[in-house]
Amino acid sequence: MPTIKDVAKKAGVAVSTASYALSGKGKVSASTLERVRKAAVELNYQKNGFASDLKSTRTNTIALILSDLSGPYYSELIKGVQDVTSSNGYGLIACSSIGGKESTANKFLREKRVDGAIVLAHNIDDDLLNLSANQNFPIVVLDRNLANDHIIHVEVNNEDGARKATEHLIERGHNSIAFVAGPNDSHDSNLRFNGYINALEKNNLTYYSRFKVTGDFTRDGGYRATRMLIAQQTLPEAIFYANDEMAIGGLQALKEKAIKVPEDISIIGYDDIQLAEYAFPSLTTIRQPKYEIGALSAHMILQILSGEEVEKEYMLETELILRESVK
Amino acid sequence: MPTIKDVAKKAGVAVSTASYALSGKGKVSASTLERVRKAAVELNYQKNGFASDLKSTRTNTIALILSDLSGPYYSELIKGVQDVTSSNGYGLIACSSIGGKESTANKFLREKRVDGAIVLAHNIDDDLLNLSANQNFPIVVLDRNLANDHIIHVEVNNEDGARKATEHLIERGHNSIAFVAGPNDSHDSNLRFNGYINALEKNNLTYYSRFKVTGDFTRDGGYRATRMLIAQQTLPEAIFYANDEMAIGGLQALKEKAIKVPEDISIIGYDDIQLAEYAFPSLTTIRQPKYEIGALSAHMILQILSGEEVEKEYMLETELILRESVK
DNA sequence: CTGTTAGCGCTTTCAT
C-alpha cells in the first residue's frame, strides 16, 4: 500500500505539500497540485483513514447501535436517522450488539470510533454507556433511563401507549385481557406492562397472573406464548401483545386452533410495523413514531457535536391505530 | 481523555508495560498487572481505537454496504452475514451508500477502514470497487459483474428466475404479460428483463414495448407504473414485477381501480420478501435465497482473509413460490 | 508556495 510519502517522493515534493494538495486545503500552486494528483493516481494511493482520524479526532460519523440489524421495527427508525445525518454531511454506520463484549457495538462505543451514538439495544449494559458518554461523545438512548449528564433520552410514552391499548380493549367490552410480555429485562416491556395493569385497575378489572405470559419480542415467541394461553382452560377475551411481531406469531397460533380473530378473540399489538397493516386480519395496534424518533435522535447528537446546549429528555407520544383485529 | 501514558504514569510503569498489561499479552507480573488495571479504571481509560488500528492494520471488521439500510429485502441478507461474521469473531458494520462520493460507504471503501466488504448498492461505482479491491481487501459484489481478480461474485440466477416467473404466467394461460422494470441502471433488473423476453420468445408470444414500464424498485414506483399500465386502453392479462415491493404498490393501484387480483389480472413478484406472504392476495413470487447469499458472501470474505484460495464466481438459484396472486 | 518537523496514541522490538 503506497503512503503519502510515496506520493510525495514520486511527485518530488515534501509530504506536507502532498498532504495539502490532496486535501485541497489551498496553499499549493496549480502545477504541483497537478503533479501530486497525478502521482497519487498512478500509485493508486488511498489515504489511511485511521492515521488521519488519529490526527483529526473527528470522524464525522455517528453510529446507530441496534440489538439486531435485521428487525422489521428498525426500518423507519434508520430512515429517520439517515435522513438527518446525511443531509448534515455526517456519515452513519449501523452496528449490532450481538456478540456481547466482543461485539462491534461495544468496540465502537469503548474505543470512540465514531463521534456519537444512538443506542437501541437492550443487551448493551448501562455501565458501558455511562463510561463512554462524555462531553465529546454524546449518546442518545432509546430504551432506558440513565442518570448521566451526557446521555440524552428519547423516549416514547410506553405506559400511556399500553394504557391506550388496554382501555381500547376494555371499551370494546372485553373483561379478561391477557398480556404477552417481551423479555423480562426489557425496560419497554415492563413499562407497557405497567400501563396494562393501570388500565385494568382504573376499570376495576382484576389482574390474573396466569394471563401474563412472556414472549421475547419475536414472532416465534409470540406464537409459543399464545399456545400457552390456549392450553389453559379459559381463553381470555382479548390479548394485548407487547409488540406487533409477537402478535403476528399469535395470529398464526390462533389460526391453527381455528380460533377466529376478532370473532372469538380480539388482539392488539404495539409498534405498528409495516406488516401490521398486511396481516390477516390487519392488526389494531399502537403506533410508535419511529421515523421521528430516529430523526430527533440524530438531530440531538449533531446539535451537541456542534456545541449547542440541549434538553436531555424527550418524550414522544403514541397513537392508536384501528384496524380489524379487535371486535 | 486519558491516554495510555497517563495510565502508565499513574501506575508508575512504562507505557510498554501498561500496554502489555492492558492487552493481556502476558509478560507482566501479577502485581503490576493489578496496579495498571486499577489505574486504568480510576482514570476511566479507554484506548483510542484509531491509534491501535494504525499499528495493527487489522480491524477484524467487515462492512456490508447497502444502497439503503432500511429496505425490507435486506433483513434476511443481513442475518446471513451477521451469523457468519459473529460466529467467527468478526465484527460487522452496515453502511449506506446514500450520499454519493461523500457517503460513509465510499469512505470506508476508499480508506480501508475495515478488512473487507460486501456490496449490494448500485450507486457505488465500478471504478471505486476496482480501485479498492486488492490482495488484502477482498470485496464481494452481489449486483454486478466486474473483471477483477480480487472481487468475488455472488449472483442469483436472475435470468432464469425471470424466465420461471414468465413461464408460470404463460402456463396459466396468460398471453399478454407486462413487465415492470427496476431502475434502468440496475443490472439485476436488466437481467430479469432478458429472462422475461426469452420466455416470451420461447413461447412465441410477441413483446409489446408499451407493456414494459419502469418503476424504481419501490412500492411507490410500482404503484405509479401500474397506474400507467391501467391508463392504456388494453390491460394486460398479467403483470410481472421485477421485485415484490413494486408488486405490492401495484396491488394498491389495482385495488383502487377495482381491478381484482387474480380474477381480472394475475400478478407475480420477485424476491419473496416477508411481506409477500401477507399481502392480499398473497403474492406469487420468485424467491431469492437471501440468507444464503449473505452467509456465503461473509464466508468467502473470511476465507480470503485467512489466506485461502477460493472460487471467484458463485451462482445461486431461485425458486417459484406459489401463492394466490396468479389465477 | 514549499519543506522540516513534531506529534496524535498505540504496539512492539530490543535492551536491560
Added chain:
DNA sequence: ATGAAAGCGCTAACAG
C-alpha cells in the same frame, strides 16, 4: 519482568 525508543501514516504549526 520492565523500560526506552522506534515508528504506523497522517496533519499542521512553523520556518523559510
